[in-house]
Amino acid sequence: MQTELNKIADFIQAFVNAIAAILNVEVTVVDRNMKRIAATAKFNQLGEQIQHASFFEKIFHTQRPSIVENAKMSDVCNQCGNRFNCAEFADIAYPIFFDNNVCGVISIAAFSEEERIILQDNKRKFEQFLKYMSMLIESKMMTVHHSQELENQLDEVINNNRKHLNELGFIGQNQQIKAMLSLVNKVSCSDSTILIMGDSGTGKEVLANVIHNNSPRSHKLMISVNCSAIPENLIESELFGYEAGAFTGAKSSGHIGKFELANNSTLFLDEISELPLLAQSKLLRVLQEQKITRIGGAHEIPINVRVICATNQDLLKLVEQNRFRLDLYYRINVIPITIPALKSRRDDIPLLIEAFIQIYNKKFKKSIHISSTVMSALLNYDWPGNVRELKNIVEYLANINETGEVQLSDLPKNVLLPNTINTPCDTERFQLKSLLFEYEKNILQQLLKNTITTEEKRLVAKKLGIGLSTLYKKMELFNIS
Template sequence: MEKILELEFIQNYAMAISSILEADVTIIDKELKRIAGTGEYKEKLGEKIPNDSLFGEIILKGYENNIGNCLEKEACLKCEKKNYCKELANIAEPIYLNGEIIGVIGIIAFNKNQKQCLLEKKASLEEFLKYMSLLLESKIQLAMEKNKLEDQIKEVINSQSNEFKRNKYIGMNKKIIEILNLCDKIANSTSTIVITGESGTGKDLLAKYIHSVSNRKDELMISINCGAIPENLVESELFGYEEGAFTGAKKKGHIGKFELANKSTLFLDEIGDMPLHVQKKLLRVLQEQKIERIGGKDSISIDVRVICATNKNLEEMVKNKTFREDLYYRINVIPIEIPALRNRKDDIMNFINYFIKIYNKKLKKNILGVTREAEKLLVGYEWPGNVRELRNIIEYIENILEGSYIDVKDLPSQISKNNGINILNRNLSEIMGEYEKNILQELMKEIKTVEEKDLLAEKLGISRATLYRKLSFYNL
């Protein structure tokens, strides 16, 4: 049988009934195993009772409401333990779950006084035991729903954690690898982190990665987008509120994100959009590690690791008095800046190949890669929307592409019209460097030996040392 009745509260439940009735209680599961008991049966938990016993017949044959002198019961007379059984009388009631008998609860008399009391109060005890059986069914149902929910949460946590353990993929650029190495070092710290970077660079993914390699990974990371919640609701979402705290408050109050994230990680996305009056309360929470619900009087201790993210310049906001200076220094203990995709072009094809695999599986396609002409345009594009824009474009292409390779004609117009070099906001040295890198990158695709490199240097009219220096400079 499933371990439906093997719940921690069952034994405590039996002991509570026993103390009320001043009689002994036992509970048997569907496999005829004793899973709770008082008096002499407290020492016999885990033993199996005979199939032909009274409780056995209730479970196997569905008998209802059995009470009486055990010495006169037919089931007791043929029980294999009748010669040394100490039960003189009992009441037994089936325990149901969704219409199925999953066990039996019984009140047992081991001496003459208990027996007399049981038989004299037969009617009232029958009703009492029926009520106890229904109450126990209700508690088991609630416990099972709670366990089911906890299992679902654990499944989500494990799935998320395994994803980041199995695939550390946020990029292979040198700067990104340095960031990931830093995250590994500070993962178990309690110090606050601020992740900055343009929109679409993957700040939320980096926060999830930090959580997944921390000692809090077995708990669910809680996230809140401070810019997506109406200003008047940010405080109640973060800290919760008590019943009647304000007009429209829920009858039983509301648990805030800080309480939900206790023993875990709280990710405050777009913290630059947090209202000033909430910033003040957040500072106090970070300093004291305690919160107060709106309308509440008691402080609640919390253990939360806070990771913040923003695409805004918090230093400028401090100068402009739109972000508290004291909060800025309190949260900016470990600053991490994710570079824009245009500054890590060596990651572009890695991302493209990665997203092709994802959408091949999701959309049941079989795209094999990108043509050289399309690759030039994709690598040369500035990607103002960063990785998010790249992912969306690959998903779009996978939906419309009929061939096996992504070509120039399949690219959106903003990319297909791009000549590979965006001269806006760039000096001549940067433009020429980009051009030189693209040429060398293309030429090196066919170069495999030292002799071929020497020949290439000769064709380009430069020394071998100069060629090697340029290749090293461009990470080619």
């Protein structure tokens, strides 16, 4: 297993070479396994475990700096079996800490009497210098450690996102959906720009994620931008970034834009139709040249980004209205994919409902299911909000239902009423009689649930605007006791 020092071995070796050049001394660094991580030329066993290391063992044990002013006379060197073959005349060493424990030692050694005298005469200065060198190495290890933690967290987010998509994915057995997904499978591994078209709520971002997660770029997170949600005066800085001091209010450290964040990954530009014309011009150039220039910057930054755009607008109509650039339209419309509205793929509604029920049953620790009459009502609703609206309805039902089986009375009015009012003649499709029967039955069951006496039933009849005898007839019809 790699030690903390071994993970930054290249950095330490460069560091050691710089110290040696500045001070004209011999320097080495060992880790907690007594493995020599870095060293100047006079040290041997680079990359190997040191067999005779009594002095370094003392540093690990005491967790304090120490010095051997004369190896031939030192008590600690008397314990070393390699004492008479050792080429070192003197040594000064300082512990390297990580997470409050000694993880290594940095040392300056003398290989001649002259070097020994210099080390002895300047031991306090050398010790102070090694102290700061130790702190710098520790700082580097902490940076690498935190970077690794962030990478692990990011990997976890990506893996969870991929797992969720694999579990849910883009659901559908409709022939239009099958054809669309067949095209997606063909183009996912490409770098060509994709334009996803479809009404709001059809699942354009879900499909973009499917494309990304089936691509060679899936090891990195897809970056998403909703072009309609960013103020016009900020859209360029969000996409392309800016340099420090580029404008009033700019961060002193500058800002990395979404294109740079998506380097070697996928950038999803949702609601591309809302992009201002000036930003459209810059986007066109970026797509053509695969380079961006930050606001206030003088240098072009090469990028490797796969762009997926999405819109619920007719871009050609916007071109006619001079609200969208024709050249940008042709540039992003390399691979067009259209997602059909939910009302044109009604055969997928039961699949979607079942998938969403599983999600919310698990989330809310419930066990709801849809009655056949409710399923019929949901199948016949036109779903102007598409799959997003369907998912929201299922979440609503999972929240309010207490009996397990969802009834017509549980449905929001905007879902139920269009099915019974808009096209009353189409009884084959809407099953009007059945729907009204079930609806009336559920209303009466709710109102009569806690009634026992005749007087209580009389009050219910009064609320309904019917006579008591009519109420009893309906109770008999609906088998309500």
